[in-house]
Amino acid sequence: MTEKTIIRFENVTKKYDQDTVLNKVSFEIERGKFYTLLGPSGCGKTTILRLIAGFIEPTEGNIYFNGKVINNVPADKRQVNTVFQDYALFPHLNVFENVAFGLRIKKMKKADIAEKVKEALRFVNLAGYEEREISEMSGGQRQRVAIARAIVNEPEILLLDEPLSALDLKLRTEMQYELRELQRRLGITFIFVTHDQEEALAMSDEIFVLNEGEIQQSGTPIDIYDEPINRFVADFIGESNIVPGRMIRDFLAEFAGQQFECVDRGFSPNETVEIIIRPEDLEMTEPEQGNLVIKIDSQLFRGVHYEISGYDQAGNEWLVHSTKRAAVGDSVGLRFDPEAIHVMRFGETEEEFDRRLEGYGQNGTAAAEGERQ
Numbered sequence: 001m002t003e004k005t006i007i008r009f010e011n012v013t014k015k016y017d018q019d020t021v022l023n024k025v026s027f028e029i030e031r032g033k034f035y036t037l038l039g040p041s042g043c044g045k046t047t048i049l050r051l052i053a054g055f056i057e058p059t060e061g062n063i064y065f066n067g068k069v070i071n072n073v074p075a076d077k078r079q080v081n082t083v084f085q086d087y088a089l090f091p092h093l094n095v096f097e098n099v100a101f102g103l104r105i106k107k108m109k110k111a112d113i114a115e116k117v118k119e120a121l122r123f124v125n126l127a128g129y130e131e132r133e134i135s136e137m138s139g140g141q142r143q144r145v146a147i148a149r150a151i152v153n154e155p156e157i158l159l160l161d162e163p164l165s166a167l168d169l170k171l172r173t174e175m176q177y178e179l180r181e182l183q184r185r186l187g188i189t190f191i192f193v194t195h196d197q198e199e200a201l202a203m204s205d206e207i208f209v210l211n212e213g214e215i216q217q218s219g220t221p222i223d224i225y226d227e228p229i230n231r232f233v234a235d236f237i238g239e240s241n242i243v244p245g246r247m248i249r250d251f252l253a254e255f256a257g258q259q260f261e262c263v264d265r266g267f268s269p270n271e272t273v274e275i276i277i278r279p280e281d282l283e284m285t286e287p288e289q290g291n292l293v294i295k296i297d298s299q300l301f302r303g304v305h306y307e308i309s310g311y312d313q314a315g316n317e318w319l320v321h322s323t324k325r326a327a328v329g330d331s332v333g334l335r336f337d338p339e340a341i342h343v344m345r346f347g348e349t350e351e352e353f354d355r356r357l358e359g360y361g362q363n364g365t366a367a368a369e370g371e372r373q
């Protein structure tokens with residue numbers, strides 16, 4: 001834990017009757033960053049938000065806020081506010097009164113309320129909309145009112161539960177940009193929930209990828225995209241070619257019936273692995289110039305590129321994004337850089353990976369480096 005840590009989960013489990021919806025989840029959240037919880041429906045994202053907000057308590061484990069256990073601290077005593085998917089605005093109150101609501105409950109002075117509401121509305125670009133009825137506001141504007149209502153309380157953490165899912169694509173993209181900007185300007189911690197991987201990649205400083213109540217991987221968008229820890233993450237984030245392979249030794253993998261240099265380490269000789277190469281890392285060439293050859297099976301025009309797929313001699317399917325056109329039935333070469341090859345162990349989570357590498361670092365790295373020279 002560092003000085004910057006604001007929230008820490010330590011082996012947090014949440015059960016409903018016998019159903020375990022979060023299983024020994026541990027992570028840290030730092031002050032002032034934009035975090036995203038990403039995962040398919042039902043994986044436990046909202047459960048994590050509700051635990052942080054204080055709407056539910058953990059079954060096991062501890063939740064820390066600024067270093068103190070807060071498992072049983074009620075929601076209204078936490079410096080956390082939530083923006084819900086449906087905004088939960090009061091339809092019978094105007095914009096000003098919606099935003100002022102929490103401050104009135106705190107019995108703040110009238111003049112101070114007016115000041116703070118004005119500032120919050122300015123932050124979300126709604127200055128001048130004070131008297132408007134909620135029914136006269138568009139989806140994007142309602143969203144901003146909901147955010148203003150949350151930030152007016154000056155929380156240390158803002159929780160956002162799929163706040164953009166009701167908006168159309170164009171507005172959604174605009175709001176992604178606005179939310180990111182808002183987080184930078186406010187400098188508080190945002191924890192954002194989505195099942196949309198593009199949204200997570202575009203907005204976050206850090207992403208936690210969840211599946212079935214466990215964190216599969218955490219890291220920056222680039223880390224997670226370039227170095228997915230397992231098939232689930234690789235499949236969930238972007239499109240991937242995943243083919244079965246085997247490590248001959250460190251830096252040398254065998255797949256598609258051939259041996260290839262690769263940069264990943266930490267596997268035992270002969271170990272069965274999964275190899276991932278992103279479609280945009282494959283270059284289409286003449287057959288004799290490729291690292292491997294595929295026979296093209298389909299081709300789709302996608303505007304910026306062609307999406308081409310085909311099979312190699314070993315029967316693996318390959319997806320290629322190419323600005324070049326090809327013809328169905330043609331044999332073409334695929335060329336790739338060793339840097340683009342990423343090696344994974346089936347089903348391994350980040351924690352398991354870290355534990356394995358700890359042991360590996362002591363006796364494996366030096367030997368492997370020696371072997372390479």
Ligand SMILES: Nc1ncnc2c1ncn2[C@@H]1O[C@H](COP(=O)(O)OP(=O)(O)OP(=O)(O)O)[C@@H](O)[C@H]1O
Pocket residue numbers: 016019021039040041042043044045046047048195
């Ligand atoms: N009060 C509850 N009682 C019983 N089961 C619950 C309760 N709340 C949530 N669950 C279950 O816990 C699991 C995780 O739910 P959660 O809402 O955290 O998922 P999520 O990742 O946010 O999903 P979504 O994207 O669909 O909102 C689901 O299987 C859900 O059915």
